Amino acid sequence: MKRGTDFLGCDYAIMGGAMSWISERNLVSAISNAGGFGVIACGAMPPDLLDKEIAATKEMTSKPFGVNLITMHPDLDELIDICAKHEVSHVVLAGGLPSGKAIAKIKDNGAKLIAFAPALALAKKLKRSGVDALVVEGMEAGGHIGPVSTSVLAQEILPHMAEDMPVFVAGGIGRGSAIAAYLEMGAVGVQLGTRFVCAYECIAHENFKKAFIRGNARDAILSVQIDPRLPVIPVRALKNKEMDRFAAKQREVADRLDREEIAMNEAQLQIEHYWAGALKRAVIDGDVETGSVMAGQSVGMVKSEQPVAEIIAELVDDAAAALERRG
Template sequence: MTNKITKLFNIQYPIVQGGMIWVSGWRLASAVSNAGGLGLIGAGSMYPDVLRKHIQKCKKATDKPFGVNVPMLYPDIEKIMDIIVEEGVKIVFTSAGNPKTWTAFFKEKGITVVHVVSSVKFALKAELAGVDAVVCEGFEAGGHNGREETTTLTLIPMVKEQLKIPVIAAGGIGTGRGMLAVMVLGADGVQIGSRFAATIESSAHENFKKTIVEVKDGDTHLTLKELAPVRLVKNKFYNDVQELYQHKPSIEQIKELLGRARAKRGMFEGDLEEGELEIGQVAGLIHEIKSAKEVLEEIVKEYNEVKSSMIDF
């Protein structure tokens, strides 16, 4: 399976594991890379020294390409970026910020840069900033960086129509059929988050992994748009948020309810009542916790089987 994305990252399959907060540590990233995809360490939930340790451990665990995902709103962003360069990371995915800010910095050092967007407008800005590819993330995703609520199946062809650089589809993809669908619409590869969150190597708490498996259609909802739009499992915390919205709260009141480390409390520490549980709509198709290698192999197998069957149409 060779195309623009496999060549860009020097990987076997055009499958990228999303760099999710509290989920994507070195174990998951290295497991995905060893299985032929591109593993990403999620820097968004790591202090600089913790990120350095994860990068070093990942380098020992795999000799295959891997990258780091960095939300650019990070308070210690300069330290994070310097560590990425110092540790010799060759691929960086940036999100939640202006791609112009750091793209040139990385490109000068020979680092491949990909930026996450949620609209045609921002995809064009990312291309103009000089990134090597974009991840176009639809409304279905768990961690969502846009407010347009454009679905993946409509976003991909609109972006593909405008851009010359490779396009990676994200949001609502967790199976081979889903991968084939977005590839038909013009995507050069896929980024998959939720399915890899429910794997053995994921650093998510077991309580959260079990919750992902139990999620059904309608059990998640995109909310907290005033801060950073995220798709949450409907639990007590989610209900508290909705109750607050009934009173037309200020941003300060929403921040007060959210508090600190709410996502860590839910996804990493396993508090299913008071924690923030971020997951995509595709969780309704996740029925079992498996190894990252098994997940990737199943996706590729289904992709090839369905693609072959389409010849008969």
């Protein structure tokens, strides 16, 4: 893990997953202050809002933290400029393969660049493109996910990439013993989202947190793609009415495509905006029936509200004990 902490500049190479509406100043600063590495979820934020969020986070922590940017964001260039203005140390690019222009701009600004690698071929391509570190995230994670499990991706990618660059593992991690296992495989650290949702410092609505505490792994299901023409990235969330409503939304967007009322890129953006709104209804307004309760399969290991520092201490102690048992 020392390689991971040296790269991130923190005490424990435990990154906070970038969860829209959740990974904001309060949770991000709490994770960094507790020795982990908080990451602001920019999501659909416009540049001025990200500017304010970074400034507010800097008021709450003097420790390093990162910013997660979505590659398809229409204002990506401006968002990168905002990160540079605040001298953000690490930028995470998610939501697709980053362009060479975006990679060069981030690195020219002096930030370290982290990207998601959903397959070995893409991991190698990202390294050639100049990315500084990778996150290998499996389908057990919450929110937007790929089709392959964490354990398989880790076995596929770590043996080939771990010596060349820092690789973090994410998806379905709820205990320190799992962190220890991935460190032994060559990872330099991990990324967790679901475990931090029920932190006291997290602004998620009480109803949202209660849904997590009640939930188990089987409740965290995948959204279904209705129309093969509409490239919808699957979302993992707790089963509720919203998961059924999403199918109807896809049919509505597909009909507009048929009538040539919108182009494909606009159709994809409509789907993304739909998820952002559905997530906000659940996280902020507490509507856990018709809002999207995005959660990873590790949700069954979330049993109560805890301070962030306690969650991180539990993970670190459990990982250390697991490694000690193995000699």
